Amino acid sequence: MLTVERNRPMASSISPIKDNSIYTVRNFNLWYGADHALNDICMDIPTNKVTAIIGPSGCGKSTYIKALNRMVELVPSVKMTGSIDYNGQNIFNPKFKVEELRTSVGMVFQKPNPFPKSIYENVVYGPKIHGIKKKQILDEVVEKSLKGAALWDEVKDRLHENAFGLSGGQQQRLCIARCLAIEPDVILMDEPTSALDPISTLKVEELVQSLKKEYSIVIVTHNMQQAARISDNTAFFLNGEVIEYNKTDQIFSNPTDKRTEDYITGRFG
Amino acid sequence: MNLVDKQLVKNKMGMRLIRNKLIKQLFLMATLFAIIILGTLLYRIFTQGIGYLDWEFFLSFASRFPEEAGIKAAIIGSLWLMAITAPISLILGVGTAIFLEEYASKNKWTRFIQMNISNLAGVPSIVFGLLGLTVFVRLLEMGRSIIAGGLTMSLLILPIIVVASQEAIRSVPNDQYEASFAMGATKWQTIRRVVLPAAIPGILTGGILALSRAIGETAPLLMIGALTFIAYLPENIWSGFTVMPIQIFNWTSRPQEEFHYVAAAGIIVLLVMLLIMNSIAVFIRNKFSKRY
Known part of the structure; x- marks a missing residue:
């Protein structure tokens, strides 16, 4: 009886801490066609913390955070059940506007994807589509966002040059700045450093640390050391399920599930 | 035991290398054939036509006398035609492409429409002429006017523009959409x-190439009854008109030999016009195309 309990603990930890949650996810299932990609996810995301999601390739981590801002709907043949509440509102409610959700939930992608425009135009893209036209405000947004993304000093003299002239790491920080420019509450990061060199990775990681004072951050990562370094809470995903979700130091020092232990000690994945 | 017989490999080596060289010569000859034909054609046209090419030629109307014949009405006619065809075919073509790529759900109906658009691009131009004659000239009673000709030409190049625009839109990487939607x-x-800023170079290139096809087309306009001999300029879109290829066709079918030289001069003008349009297309493609 006890061994069974130990090998298959409840997907118990809906939330590792009793704290304000910005997201409440309950019994969330997602299929790509017939492929059951996410299975009964129950997972809260706390406000102003860094939540890391780890797990082997194809376990549904990216799918999960793309569901949080409904970007996953861009994939045709996607089907979902269950609920995701953002600030107490169900994001799948037909009355809930997806554009509004994505305005307060920014996203940074795996591969830096700046627009083929100037650095300035990249940052003001978000404010502009939301109807902010005043040059003076836009200028301030650019400075604040680029400073927020620790890129200002490197690019302040060439704001009107094409963003494609930046290095990969700078492009990724530009994408973070572009995301900050709409002043979101949550930032979703989908393996933001997997295409970057170690030094750029370090800069992005430092950035995440400084951003969590103002933003709730969810970061998907392949890199377990990264999760251990920068996150407050960590969720381990496997085959579309949350195996374990707990405080990061707890997960890495004393995992309750055998599979989590196997994964973080590098026995598979 | 060796499965590969080294001696055999050695024996065959010489033959393989010779064949390799021969094939290269074969393809070179195929290319040269085209270039030589083109060169001969250009040489013949220029030697025949250059003598008749002067300012008078641009400023005169058609005439019974070869020395007085000019291409003024045809050039202006072609320009009028383009003024109708370009906006109509671009607006409808790009609109269709955007709908098909961005909005239409991918089901068997859109696949059916897609297939038919591609097929339309291959329909002989005379068939479009027939359609123009039936619908625009007769049914809508537009007569043998510029508007009827322009609409017919728009239909002719519409499928080409749709397909080119779709290609251009499809080449915009997915991560660009994601970046925008995520904000x-x-x-x-x-x-x-x-999407459009990134696709515009491709769309314009395809559009200009399609228009240069329209400017050289004769058959559909003959079908709807464009004039072959006019001594006035069109006043509005309801006027009768002629265009450069029709004027050239008319000259070449005259019995007097001098008119063949006039035709050659007309061909030079048409070729230069096409060359300019194609150069603009190449320029746009190289200058504005975005690299990701």
Whole structure:
């Protein structure tokens, strides 16, 4: 009886801490066609913390955070059940506007994807589509966002040059700045450093640390050391399920599930 | 035991290398054949036509006398035709492409429409002429006017523009859409601010190439009854008209030999016009195309 309990603990930890949650996810299932990609996810995301999601390739981590801002709907043949509440509102409610959700939930992608425009135009893209036209405000947004993304000093003299002239790491920080420019509450990061060199990775990681004072951050990562370094809470995903979700130091020092232990000690994945 | 017989490999080596060289010569000859034919054609046209090519030629109307014949009415006619064809075919073509790529759900109906658009691009131009004659000239009673000709030409190049625009839109990487949508942009904002700016070089290139096809087309306009001999300029879109290829066709079918030289001069003008349009297309493609 006890061994069974130990090998298959409840997907118990809906939330590792009793704290304000910005997201409440309950019994969330997602299929790509017939492929059951996410299975009964129950997972809260706390406000102003860094939540890391780890797990082997194809376990549904990216799918999960793309569901949080409904970007996953861009994939045709996607089907979902269950609920995701953002600030107490169900994001799948037909009355809930997806554009509004994505305005307060920014996203940074795996591969830096700046627009083929100037650095300035990249940052003001978000404010502009939301109807902010005043040059003076836009200028301030650019400075604040680029400073927020620790890129200002490197690019302040060439704001009107094409963003494609930046290095990969700078492009990724530009994408973070572009995301900050709409002043979101949550930032979703989908393996933001997997295409970057170690030094750029370090800069992005430092950035995440400084951003969590103002933003709730969810970061998907392949890199377990990264999760251990920068996150407050960590969720381990496997085959579309949350195996374990707990405080990061707890997960890495004393995992309750055998599979989590196997994964973080590098026995598979 | 060796499965590969080294001696055999050695024996065959010489033959393989010779064949390799022969094939290269064969393809070179295929290319040269085309170039030589083109060169001969250009040489013949220039030697025949250059003598008749002067300012008078551009400023005169058609005439019974070869020395007085000019291409003025045809050039202006072609320009009028383009003024109708270009906006109509571009607006309808790009609109269709955007709808098919961005809005239409991918089901068997859109696949059916897609297939038919591609097929339309291969329909002989005379068939479009027949359609123009039936619908625009007779049914809508537009007569043998510029508007009827322009609409017919628009139909002719519409499929080409749709296909080229679709290709251009499809070449915009997915991560650009994601970046825009993830910031709360609507579909239209994404299309207008991200997709179209990136696709415009491809769309314009395809559009200009399609228009240069329209400017050289004769058959559909003969079908709808464009004039072959006029001594006035069109006044509005309801006027009768002629265009350069028809004028050239008319000259070449005259019995007097001098008119063949006039025709050659007309061909030079048409070729130069096409060359300019194609150069603009190449320029746009090289200058504005975005690399990701």
